[in-house]
Amino acid sequence: MAAFAMGWSDVDGRPAGGEGGKSLRPTIAMLSAEAVGAPAESALPGAVAVELVHAFSLVHDDIIDNDERRRHREALWKAYGVGPALLAGDGLLALAVNRLAGHPEAAPYLAQALVGLVEGQMADMAFESRPWHGAGRVTVEEYTEMAAGKTGALLGASAATGVALGGAPELGDRMWSAGRDLGVAFQIVDDMLGIWGDPHVTGKPVYSDLMRDKKTLPVLAALEAGGPAARELSGILRAGVGDEHSARHAAELVEAAGGRSAARAAADLHLRRALDVIDACVPDAAELRALCDSLVNRVT
Amino acid sequence: MAAFAMGWSDVDGRPAGGEGGKSLRPTIAMLSAEAVGAPAESALPGAVAVELVHAFSLVHDDIIDNDERRRHREALWKAYGVGPALLAGDGLLALAVNRLAGHPEAAPYLAQALVGLVEGQMADMAFESRPWHGAGRVTVEEYTEMAAGKTGALLGASAATGVALGGAPELGDRMWSAGRDLGVAFQIVDDMLGIWGDPHVTGKPVYSDLMRDKKTLPVLAALEAGGPAARELSGILRAGVGDEHSARHAAELVEAAGGRSAARAAADLHLRRALDVIDACVPDAAELRALCDSLVNRVT
Numbered sequence: 001m002a003a004f005a006m007g008w009s010d011v012d013g014r015p016a017g018g019e020g021g022k023s024l025r026p027t028i029a030m031l032s033a034e035a036v037g038a039p040a041e042s043a044l045p046g047a048v049a050v051e052l053v054h055a056f057s058l059v060h061d062d063i064i065d066n067d068e069r070r071r072h073r074e075a076l077w078k079a080y081g082v083g084p085a086l087l088a089g090d091g092l093l094a095l096a097v098n099r100l101a102g103h104p105e106a107a108p109y110l111a112q113a114l115v116g117l118v119e120g121q122m123a124d125m126a127f128e129s130r131p132w133h134g135a136g137r138v139t140v141e142e143y144t145e146m147a148a149g150k151t152g153a154l155l156g157a158s159a160a161t162g163v164a165l166g167g168a169p170e171l172g173d174r175m176w177s178a179g180r181d182l183g184v185a186f187q188i189v190d191d192m193l194g195i196w197g198d199p200h201v202t203g204k205p206v207y208s209d210l211m212r213d214k215k216t217l218p219v220l221a222a223l224e225a226g227g228p229a230a231r232e233l234s235g236i237l238r239a240g241v242g243d244e245h246s247a248r249h250a251a252e253l254v255e256a257a258g259g260r261s262a263a264r265a266a267a268d269l270h271l272r273r274a275l276d277v278i279d280a281c282v283p284d285a286a287e288l289r290a291l292c293d294s295l296v297n298r299v300t
Numbered sequence: 301m302a303a304f305a306m307g308w309s310d311v312d313g314r315p316a317g318g319e320g321g322k323s324l325r326p327t328i329a330m331l332s333a334e335a336v337g338a339p340a341e342s343a344l345p346g347a348v349a350v351e352l353v354h355a356f357s358l359v360h361d362d363i364i365d366n367d368e369r370r371r372h373r374e375a376l377w378k379a380y381g382v383g384p385a386l387l388a389g390d391g392l393l394a395l396a397v398n399r400l401a402g403h404p405e406a407a408p409y410l411a412q413a414l415v416g417l418v419e420g421q422m423a424d425m426a427f428e429s430r431p432w433h434g435a436g437r438v439t440v441e442e443y444t445e446m447a448a449g450k451t452g453a454l455l456g457a458s459a460a461t462g463v464a465l466g467g468a469p470e471l472g473d474r475m476w477s478a479g480r481d482l483g484v485a486f487q488i489v490d491d492m493l494g495i496w497g498d499p500h501v502t503g504k505p506v507y508s509d510l511m512r513d514k515k516t517l518p519v520l521a522a523l524e525a526g527g528p529a530a531r532e533l534s535g536i537l538r539a540g541v542g543d544e545h546s547a548r549h550a551a552e553l554v555e556a557a558g559g560r561s562a563a564r565a566a567a568d569l570h571l572r573r574a575l576d577v578i579d580a581c582v583p584d585a586a587e588l589r590a591l592c593d594s595l596v597n598r599v600t
Contacts, residue, residue: 060387063383083363084422094418101411114398115391118387118394122384
């Protein structure tokens with residue numbers, strides 16, 4: 001089941017040549033080690049651990065969100081059942097923690113990332129049942145904190161374990177914060193792709209965030225901006241986005257109210273913050289910089 | 301949700317005076333620290349971590365086993381939904397790992413326990429769909445390995461983190477193995493209580509293990525013993541234990557075939573092994589010894 005979750009085998013355990021993940025997090029860990037002058041391999045325990053945690057979080061997310069597909073295959077729970085998949089997810093997490101057990105300079109970043117990841121996911125889930133308006137509405141500030149946990153914590157751990165294992169633990173905390181900012185930028189871009197991206201490229205059903213009442217940044221920013229488009233958008237959201245037609249109209253209003261450009265600006269801001277820290281910590285990390293940049297500039 | 305899972309509050313978040321757990325694992329951690337001459341409080345990070353992992357495992361177990369009740373209340377998933385409960389379990393685990401992040405002398409035992417715990421639970425789950433007979437049957441040896449993981453790993457981590465945090469990390473590995481043996485004994489006694497215990501005391505539905513095809517030690521030992529009672533038992537198990545009447549008859553046959561006394565002997569053997577190690581490591585640990593003894597001598 002772990003091999004299936006990692007994309008290495010099919011449901012019967014035969015080797016699969018299929019599409020695995022992008023290995024983004026291990027790449028960040030290994031580039032971070034190289035950025036402090038160490039061989040990429042010195043970051044391997046961290047690289048393995050963050051990829052295992054990423055796999056764990058996808059397995060559990062699909063159960064939580066009842067998503068039946070993942071990377072153009074069945075989700076793990078769909079293929080093996082909820083109980084076994086839940087436990088396999090726990091196993092991936094246990095292996096991750098165990099992988100860094102002998103590395104006290106790096107393990108605390110993983111532990112901190114686990115807490116941040118769960119806090120962010122809890123907040124994201126709680127946001128879905130909170131209103132778009134009034135006293136209980138979700139603010140852009142709350143969104144940013146959620147994304148820094150849900151998406152940023154593990155990117156922070158990737159960068160921080162990378163430099164720590166590469167022999168520069170004194171840079172760990174700053175690289176952690178760079179990773180968190182990168183995560184916020186990455187999440188905002190994901191939100192934008194969920195509204196204006198090509199579903200064939202993103203692999204997500206079109207407008208699913210809007211239909212689920214997900215509190216994504218472009219919509220939150222549009223509502224905070226106010227004006228006639230925001231007010232019309234408000235009314236649609238209050239009634240609930242029930243079909244693709246109404247979702248498309250909502251997406252147009254988000255853009256008209258300035259939500260798309262505000263989201264783009266916020267993503268750029270957080271990317272800039274991350275790159276400033278990276279430039280200060282590891283001035284010659286061209287590959288790491290380019291990777292960060294490419295994550296946020298997937299969409300215009 | 302975490303407070304509910306720990307027994308501290310009711311489903312609306314009000315403080316609950318209800319029955320929490322026995323705090324067995326933190327007690328072992330703190331007695332182990334005292335046994336090496338340290339204050340009980342020195343083991344607190346370990347004590348907190350093992351109790352959080354225990355809570356995590358109960359939350360996820362109830363989802364996996366579809367058990368609706370826990371400690372005379374609703375299971376967490378029944379009260380809050382599967383998704384939120386799954387994530388709350390992940391959160392308890394994250395907090396546990398984070399609690400020991402600054403304690404490299406103790407954290408590896410927790411990491412190792414997580415792997416052992418999941419491996420044991422996976423084996424336990426897999427055993428349910430394996431036959432009682434023939435080539436694929438579950439052996440007593442496999443059972444022992446499963447129990448050493450499922451129940452023993454966290455007891456091992458309790459004892460090992462206790463001595464390590466108490467200033468005697470050189471005793472950690474041996475106390476870990478003592479905890480594993482204690483766990484095997486504890487699990488065997490649990491199996492016995494599931495067959496011959498009073499459901500009002502155990503809180504478990506009567507004969508639920510037999511009806512679920514759980515591979516418990518008394519039954520495995522009875523079948524391995526052979527003889528007429530074992531052969532009759534075989535037939536019942538092959539057909540499936542469908543009701544309480546047939547379960548009661550199966551229980552009588554397990555006892556007639558010697559499964560009850562074999563289980564008692566196996567529990568005593570593993571307790572003895574655990575106590576021998578404890579006596580060698582920490583000769584004056586009267587309270588810890590007494591606690592171990594009481595866990596295994598809950599039933600005669």
